[in-house]
Amino acid sequence: xxxxxxxxxxxxxxxxxxxxxxxxxxxxxxxxxxxxxxxxxxxxxxxxxxxxxxxxxxxxxxxxxxxxxxxxxxxxxxxxxxxxxxxxxxxxxxxxxxxxxxxxxxxxxxxxxxxxxxxxxxxxxxxxxxxxxxxxxxxxxxxxxxxxxxxxxxxxxxxxxxxxxxxxxxxxxxxxxxxxxxxxxxxxxxxxxxxxxxxxxxxxxxxxxxxxxxxxxxxxxxxxxxxxxxxxxxxxxxxxxxxxxxxxxxxxxxxxxxxxxxxxxxxxxxxxxxxxxxxxxxxxxxx
Amino acid sequence: xxxxxxxxxxxxxxxxxxxxxxxxxxxxxxxxxxxxxxxxxxxxxxxxxxxxxxxxxxxxxxxxxxxxxxxxxxxxxxxxxxxxxxxxxxxxxxxxxxxxxxxxxxxxxxxxxxxxxxxxxxxxxxxxxxxxxxxxxxxxxxxxxxxxxxxxxxxxxxxxxxxxxxxxxxxxxxxxxxxxxxxxxxxxxxxxxxxxxxxxxxxxxxxxxxxxxxxxxxxxxxxxxxxxxxxxxxxxxxxxxxxxxxxxxxxxxxxxxxxxxxxxx
Amino acid sequence: xxxxxxxxxxxxxxxxxxxxxxxxxxxxxxxxxxxxxxxxxxxxxxxxxxxxxxxxxxxxxxxxxxxxxxxxxxxxxxxxxxxxxxxxxxxxxxxxxxxxxxxxxxxxxxxxxxxxxxxxxxxxxxxxxxxxxxxxxxxxxxxxxxxxxxxxxxxxxxxxxxxxxxxxxxxxxxxxxxxxxxxxxxxxxxxxxxxxxxxxxxxxxxxxxxxxxxxxxxxxxxxxxxxxxxxxxxxxxxxxxxxxxxxxxxxxxxxxxxxxxxxxxxxxxxxxxxxxxxxxxxxxxxxxxxxxxxxxxxxxxxxxxxxxxxxxxxxxxxxxxxxxxxxxxxxxxxxxxxxxxxxxxxxxxxxxxxxxxxxxx
Numbered sequence: 007x008x009x010x011x012x013x014x015x016x017x018x019x020x021x022x023x024x025x026x027x028x029x030x031x032x033x034x035x036x037x038x039x040x041x042x043x044x045x046x047x048x049x050x051x052x053x054x055x056x057x058x059x060x061x062x063x064x065x066x067x068x069x070x071x072x073x074x075x076x077x078x079x080x081x082x083x084x085x086x087x088x089x090x091x092x093x094x095x096x097x098x099x100x101x102x103x104x105x106x107x108x109x110x111x112x113x114x115x116x117x118x119x120x121x122x123x124x125x126x127x128x129x130x131x132x133x134x135x136x137x138x139x140x141x142x143x144x145x146x147x148x149x150x151x152x153x154x155x156x157x158x159x160x161x162x163x164x165x166x167x168x169x170x171x172x173x174x175x176x177x178x179x180x181x182x183x184x185x186x187x188x189x190x191x192x193x194x195x196x197x198x199x200x201x202x203x204x205x206x207x208x209x210x211x212x213x214x215x216x217x218x219x220x221x222x223x224x225x226x227x228x229x230x231x232x233x234x235x236x237x238x239x240x241x242x243x244x245x246x247x248x249x250x251x252x253x254x255x256x257x258x259x260x261x262x263x264x265x266x267x268x269x270x271x272x273x274x275x276x277x278x279x280x281x282x283x284x285x286x287x288x289x290x291x292x293x
Numbered sequence: 294x295x296x297x298x299x300x301x302x303x304x305x306x307x308x309x310x311x312x313x314x315x316x317x318x319x320x321x322x323x324x325x326x327x328x329x330x331x332x333x334x335x336x337x338x339x340x341x342x343x344x345x346x347x348x349x350x351x352x353x354x355x356x357x358x359x360x361x362x363x364x365x366x367x368x369x370x371x372x373x374x375x376x377x378x379x380x381x382x383x384x385x386x387x388x389x390x391x392x393x394x395x396x397x398x399x400x401x402x403x404x405x406x407x408x409x410x411x412x413x414x415x416x417x418x419x420x421x422x423x424x425x426x427x428x429x430x431x432x433x434x435x436x437x438x439x440x441x442x443x444x445x446x447x448x449x450x451x452x453x454x455x456x457x458x459x460x461x462x463x464x465x466x467x468x469x470x471x472x473x474x475x476x477x478x479x480x481x482x483x484x485x486x487x488x489x490x491x492x493x494x495x496x497x498x499x500x501x502x503x504x505x506x507x508x509x510x511x512x513x514x515x516x517x518x519x520x521x522x523x524x525x526x527x528x529x530x531x532x533x534x535x536x537x538x539x540x541x542x543x544x545x546x547x548x549x550x551x552x553x554x555x556x557x558x
Numbered sequence: 559x560x561x562x563x564x565x566x567x568x569x570x571x572x573x574x575x576x577x578x579x580x581x582x583x584x585x586x587x588x589x590x591x592x593x594x595x596x597x598x599x600x601x602x603x604x605x606x607x608x609x610x611x612x613x614x615x616x617x618x619x620x621x622x623x624x625x626x627x628x629x630x631x632x633x634x635x636x637x638x639x640x641x642x643x644x645x646x647x648x649x650x651x652x653x654x655x656x657x658x659x660x661x662x663x664x665x666x667x668x669x670x671x672x673x674x675x676x677x678x679x680x681x682x683x684x685x686x687x688x689x690x691x692x693x694x695x696x697x698x699x700x701x702x703x704x705x706x707x708x709x710x711x712x713x714x715x716x717x718x719x720x721x722x723x724x725x726x727x728x729x730x731x732x733x734x735x736x737x738x739x740x741x742x743x744x745x746x747x748x749x750x751x752x753x754x755x756x757x758x759x760x761x762x763x764x765x766x767x768x769x770x771x772x773x774x775x776x777x778x779x780x781x782x783x784x785x786x787x788x789x790x791x792x793x794x795x796x797x798x799x800x801x802x803x804x805x806x807x808x809x810x811x812x813x814x815x816x817x818x819x820x821x822x823x824x825x826x827x828x829x830x831x832x833x834x835x836x837x838x839x840x841x842x843x844x845x846x847x848x849x850x851x852x853x854x855x856x857x858x859x860x861x862x863x864x865x866x867x868x869x870x871x872x873x874x875x876x877x878x879x880x881x882x883x884x885x886x887x888x889x890x891x892x893x894x895x896x897x898x899x900x901x902x903x904x905x906x907x908x909x910x911x912x913x914x915x916x917x918x919x
Contacts, residue, residue: 008381008382008383008384009382009383009384010383010384010385011382011383011384011385012385012386013385014379014382014383014385014388015379015385015386017375017376017378017379018375018376018379018380018391020371020372020375020376021372021373021375021376021395021435021439022376022391024368024372024428024431024435025395025398025431025432025435025436027428028398028406028410028428028429028431028432029398029401029432031409031413032406032409032410032413033409035409035412035413036405036409091300092300092301092304095297095298095299095300095301096301097298097301104546104547106301106305107546108539108542108543108546109305109308109309110304110305110308111542112308112312112535112538112539112542113308113312114489114493114538115489115492115493115535115538115539115541115542116493116531116534116535116538117492117493117494117495117508117509117510117534118493118494118495118496118510119495119499119510119511119513120510120513120530120531120534120535123513123527123531124311124312124314124315124531125311127314127315127318127524127527127528128310128311128314128315132329132330133326133327133329133330133524134314135310135311135314135330135332136311138329138330142330167307167308167311170304171308174304185647185649187645187646187647187649188649190614190616190636190643190645190649191643191645191649191707191710193615193616193635193636193637194614194636194637194641194642194643194663194711195637195662195663195666195710196637196663196666196667197662197666198666201662201666205651205653205654205662206651209651209652209653210652224399224400227402228400228401228402228403228404230402230403230404230496231495231496248402248404249402249403249404250404252402252404252405253404253407253496256404256407256408257407257408257500262408265408269402269404269405270405272402272404272405273400273401273402273405276400276401276402277397277400280400
């Protein structure tokens with residue numbers, strides 16, 4: 007059991023100072039901007055909650071938010087089941103385990119704009135492998151700079167390529183921690199492969215799966231660099247996700263007030279969804 | 294058994310295709326790339342790599358990236374170690390709230406922080422330094438490191454601490470000589486994740502740098518657009534950014550899966 | 559329920575075993591009667607878990623056969639063998655209730671709902687878990703969890719054999735005896751063949767009608783608890799069973815006598831065979847203090863409650879004796895009497911004397 011000790015605060019102090027510096031100061035700046043109007047000459051005017059209202063009502067924000075939710079929902083719906091299936095079919099021990107793990111983790115270790123650039127080149131219609139294959143071999147007219155659907159599919163496939171391994175690694179960690187006796191007991195009880203998955207593997211993977219889904223939710227909701235480099239948010243605004251729109255407003259148009267208000271709304275949504283999800287996933291736990 | 298092995302094999306194949314494309318393109322001449330599709334380089338050239346390794350704007354970017362990533366990793370682990378110890382061993386006022394608050398920073402969209410970070414680091418005259426990027430990246434790496442280390446530390450029985458104190462060890466000596474060697478794997482995993490997230494993050498790194506500390510990946514996109522579409526050069530630079538990650542992951546291959554599995558939800 | 563016969567069973571974990579040292583099971587030949595309660599006793603690594611896994615079908619033996627009621631099941635899958643196994647750590651399905659856990663093996667075999675409900679109720683009553691049937695199994699205490707995993711084995715009324723692999727390992731000491739007597743009671747009610755694997759002699763001797771003692775992949779003795787105690791076939795059994803274990807003393811054998819440290823000791827009967835390394839074996843319980851006999855010096859006396867354990871030295875050799883009621887002082891010179899019908903010679907570890915068939919004594 008952990009003991010009560012207030013001096014432990016001293017041990018936490020460095021972390022606190024560092025994170026507070028990085029989180030609180032910028033957050034205060036953001037809050038400050040969000041309630042003021044500026045014309046760029048260091049003059050600020052009190053604006054109240056007008057920006058929030060304006061953002062929440064703007065079609066542009068609603069559209070970006072909608073696209074964001076759609077994107078996150080799609081990639082979760084693909085990556086989570088796919089990750090589980092791959093983890094289940096991986097070898098449990100032997101020479102191939104580290105090889106699989108290292109190869110699978112590789113995409114996660116590539117700088118995000120390189121990922122975007124890589125897929126951009128990969129998808130180039132005439133000279134990229136994917137673009138060439140789809141246009142010349144399969145015969146589909148594929149060009150993500152022209153066709154919004156093609157752009158969407160490319161962004162989704164890129165994210166699946168980039169992040170499914172995270173789900174695989176976590177699920178795999180959960181799977182290898184199941185003692186052999188469980189599988190033996192299930193064999194003796196005459197359980198089908200589905201029952202083994204449903205009553206042994208899935209329950210034992212629950213913790214890591216919760217972490218996986220939370221991380222994938224947060225990261226996909228905050229995604230910026232990869233789709234920005236890949237499509238630039240286009241064609242049109244079709245792949246402009248929340249972060250891309252936010253950066254456009256903040257750094258492109260330098261509309262600090264609306265950008266700040268949007269940041270706060272954005273952050274609040276991320277927190278809220280993560281929290282709700284966390285509560286739902288852990289409500290069945292004993293204790 | 295054979296049929297089941299097909300799934301991971303197909304998946305890895307899918308993962309490797311774009312990477313293969315990038316690598317093979319880095320060995321092609323610009324003419325060959327632009328003239329159409331070819332699966333293997335027809336005229337094998339190292340020209341792109343020669344350019345990158347001799348042009349300071351290119352290789353400095355590489356050094357910059359490695360510098361700020363290293364500073365960040367060391368810094369994150371150094372502050373996270375005592376904090377994780379406190380969370381794993383003691384209860385104190387507001388511990389749960391603090392732990393949760395730390396994790397919320399992992400959830401904050403980087404885009405939200407881009408502009409305020411730019412202003413903050415400009416105002417304290419750290420803009421365009423390695424330290425600025427390293428500090429900014431602690432925002433999401435420190436919570437992660439605390440989380441992972443705490444999981445590993447909870448696995449070490451408290452009796453270890455007590456025995457050491459009975460034997461007359463002071464806290465710093467106990468921590469460095471007895472405790473740390475016991476959670477080596479955890480430190481390795483945490484350092485790996487810090488390295489990884491700092492290495493791959495670009496939005497903040499790009500926002501906080503201009504010339505002096507510009508990361509390789511940012512140099513890459515800028516140079517590529519300003520010097521026309523030099524795809525071979527772009528591919529070679531991209532290939533080079535994969536290598537450090539691949540090296541680091543090989544060292545922690547036996548622990549990566551465990552790193553997250555041990556964290557508490 | 560079935561008679562289990564293991565015929566010339568050998569198992570090696572190496573694909574190409576070089577010699578006897580590569581075998582986890584060297585040559586096993588046993589027959590277990592239908593409805594009997596057996597214990598498989600031996601130290602860690604003696605091959606008892608390997609044997610268990612072979613019977614349950616989780617392992618296929620390198621050589622030999624397993625017969626259930628005369629039918630060869632050597633290559634059958636565990637599910638097809640119709641057996642039940644209780645593991646060292648309670649294996650329960652966390653997300654199910656206790657009721658669902660107990661019903662699971664029946665449901666998987668397509669048993670009718672009404673029958674399932676009846677069986678579950680019956681087993682729950684037997685195990686005293688009726689009041690927790692609708693609780694989530696994950697929240698139970700270790701002993702109750704272990705009961706549920708036993709229940710999943712017993713719920714099928716046609717199981718050939720129920721196997722227990724050190725089932726009390728994680729149970730608190732004060733609950734161990736309760737669960738143990740529950741097991742014994744269950745055996746009497748369901749009359750299934752049961753095999754109980756353990757390294758704890760108390761567990762084995764209290765549970766089983768017949769105990770199989772194993773060492774290094776070999777069955778060294780099969781017998782009732784009394785047999786094992788009264789007439790160990792091998793010095794290992796003498797050591798392993800009993801507390802303290804049998805005295806194994808250096809000696810020189812001559813006919814039906816043995817010379818131990820220069821003193822003549824009478825044996826239970828004539829010695830068979832010749833040569834080899836001979837040892838004198840006698841349990842401490844059968845050495846008593848007497849007016850005359852082998853002279854010894856007491857080195858230590860321990861009061862263990864019901865009796866005293868006396869450590870003594872004869873010449874160069876240390877031995878133990880057990881006395882009731884009174885004990886000598888440390889350092890005292892005493893005489894020891896070896897009970898004749900419990901004094902045996904072991905040659906290269908195995909028993910070498912035969913009891914005299916006589917009315918006298």
